[in-house]
Amino acid sequence: MAVAERLDGDFVRRWIVEAARGIREQRDYLTQLDAAIGDADHGANMDRGFEAALAGLSPVDGSPGELLARVGDTLVLTVGGAAGPLYGSAFRCMGRELADADVFDAEGLLSLLRAGLGEMKRLGAARLGDKTIVDAFEPATIAFERGLRAGEELGRAAARARAAAEEGMLATVPMQARKGRASYLGPRSVGHQDPGATSTMILFAALERAVTGGDGEP
Amino acid sequence: MIQSVRRAGAILRELGSGDKRLGVTELADRLGLAKATVYGLLRSLEAEELVERDVETGKYRLGPTLLQLGNAYLDAHELRARSLLWADSLATRTSEAVRVGVPNGHNVLIVHHVFRPDNSVQILEVGAAIPWHVSALGKAIAAYDDPDVARRLLEGPLPRLTGRTITDPEELARALEEIHRSGVAVEDQEAVIGEAEVAAAVLDHHGRPLGAIGVAGPVERLILDGVVRADVVGAVKESARGLSRELGGGRRFARAH
Numbered sequence: 001m002a003v004a005e006r007l008d009g010d011f012v013r014r015w016i017v018e019a020a021r022g023i024r025e026q027r028d029y030l031t032q033l034d035a036a037i038g039d040a041d042h043g044a045n046m047d048r049g050f051e052a053a054l055a056g057l058s059p060v061d062g063s064p065g066e067l068l069a070r071v072g073d074t075l076v077l078t079v080g081g082a083a084g085p086l087y088g089s090a091f092r093c094m095g096r097e098l099a100d101a102d103v104f105d106a107e108g109l110l111s112l113l114r115a116g117l118g119e120m121k122r123l124g125a126a127r128l129g130d131k132t133i134v135d136a137f138e139p140a141t142i143a144f145e146r147g148l149r150a151g152e153e154l155g156r157a158a159a160r161a162r163a164a165a166e167e168g169m170l171a172t173v174p175m176q177a178r179k180g181r182a183s184y185l186g187p188r189s190v191g192h193q194d195p196g197a198t199s200t201m202i203l204f205a206a207l208e209r210a211v212t213g214g215d216g217e218p
Numbered sequence: 219m220i221q222s223v224r225r226a227g228a229i230l231r232e233l234g235s236g237d238k239r240l241g242v243t244e245l246a247d248r249l250g251l252a253k254a255t256v257y258g259l260l261r262s263l264e265a266e267e268l269v270e271r272d273v274e275t276g277k278y279r280l281g282p283t284l285l286q287l288g289n290a291y292l293d294a295h296e297l298r299a300r301s302l303l304w305a306d307s308l309a310t311r312t313s314e315a316v317r318v319g320v321p322n323g324h325n326v327l328i329v330h331h332v333f334r335p336d337n338s339v340q341i342l343e344v345g346a347a348i349p350w351h352v353s354a355l356g357k358a359i360a361a362y363d364d365p366d367v368a369r370r371l372l373e374g375p376l377p378r379l380t381g382r383t384i385t386d387p388e389e390l391a392r393a394l395e396e397i398h399r400s401g402v403a404v405e406d407q408e409a410v411i412g413e414a415e416v417a418a419a420v421l422d423h424h425g426r427p428l429g430a431i432g433v434a435g436p437v438e439r440l441i442l443d444g445v446v447r448a449d450v451v452g453a454v455k456e457s458a459r460g461l462s463r464e465l466g467g468g469r470r471f472a473r474a475h
Contacts, residue, residue, distance in 0.1 A: 035339065037341075038341060039338070039339055039340055039341060040339035041338065041339065080412065080436060080438075081412050081436070082410055082411040082412040082413070083412075084412060085407075085411050085412050086411055086412075122381045123380065123381045123382075123411055124380055124381065124411055125378045125379060125380050125381050125383065179379060179380070180410055180411070181341070181410050181413070183379070184328075184343055184346035184347075184348060185341075185346070186346075186347075187234065187235035190235060191238075
């Protein structure tokens with residue numbers, strides 16, 4: 001696998017291409033998960049948002065930071081629900097983290113993941129175990145950092161992050177929601193996988209593919 | 219306290235939590251009781267149709283009588299019975315979802331919910347207990363509460379549900395004064411990111427709050443550039459005033475606003 005160690009605007013586009021594809025493929029699954037504990041609109045909302053975000057990246061005409069911020073703006077405007085403000089603000093924050101750098105490296109990717117995670121935790125006041133996006137995003141970010149600190153190459157660390165996101169996503173099943181609308185359901189939310197943690201897993205799977213090249217085709 | 223009644227209650231709560239079907243052994247383990255005891259309780263509950271036994275698996279789940287009891291509980295709230303028509307018309311006028319809540323300790327209990335009339339899939343929130351301070355319904359009620367009641371609420375738990383939840387008692391107290399002055403309570407993503415609610419209290423003839431009625435929906439549809447949609451505010455206040463009048467609080471309510 002060819003791993004791009006220099007990440008640029010094309011990398012950002014590859015990430016969003018892969019994310020949009022993953023969400024499109026899992027759209028009905030996300031909706032089905034959301035029907036159990038939410039408004040059954042997470043799949044449709046995310047699909048609409050990432051298609052729009054992808055459309056905004058053709059051509060790739062800006063620094064990686066600008067592109068990420070643009071993705072964030074689009075998600076805020078098009079996704080709706082809680083996911084729009086949360087993911088949208090996270091991507092905006094990632095964009096700000098990069099400022100106007102033309103390229104960044106694995107450490108830069110780590111700092112932008114951290115920035116995105118921090119923003120979502122701040123907005124949602126969510127912690128690990130609340131049955132939210134954070135339950136997949138936080139372990140994935142920690143696993144990515146651990147991989148880098150262990151001297152792993154970017155592709156390997158990204159694979160580790162994806163695996164941790166997946167594990168975190170599955171761990172939401174027995175949790176009782178403490179944040180978001182699902183928390184109104186009290187114990188009824190137990191036994192259902194969190195749709196937000198699931199879409200986060202899709203974003204980390206997309207990140208892994210983008211890092212290892214991907215085909216860059218929507 | 220009668221032990222078997224408490225134990226029967228514990229069984230019902232277990233069956234009402236995440237695992238919706240449980241066997242005698244599982245229940246006995248969870249409650250720390252002998253299997254024979256649990257079996258006897260389950261048989262009695264089954265006879266009262268408070269639980270039912272799945273023929274194939276032999277496991278127990280909640281029974282149909284509970285739904286009737288739940289509905290009877292809701293019907294006991296006169297506000298709910300009176301609010302049905304008002305809530306429907308408020309939802310139609312604003313094209314948004316409407317919720318009616320009553321005070322329940324530190325929570326507001328949703329006793330009626332009309333879906334946003336757009337055919338989208340929505341989840342019924344009747345029965346949900348929402349911390350009062352993260353809900354426009356809860357704040358609208360608290361603003362008209364007896365000062366002692368309001369103080370207890372402000373001194374009670376104020377959990378943070380989003381980054382926008384107001385958890386400072388002094389800030390909340392100021393918000394309640396403002397709500398009392400304006401007659402309308404607004405909640406902006408304080409309970410759930412992306413969602414907002416506009417509500418007004420329904421008062422009895424002593425001016426005491428019976429509950430509240432409000433419009434809930436995506437924040438971008440209710441609050442535009444930091445300003446709450448005026449037609450929503452007007453419609454919510456009108457509905458609350460109408461309901462208060464029907465419930466005998468008309469004159470006092472008019473004065474309060």
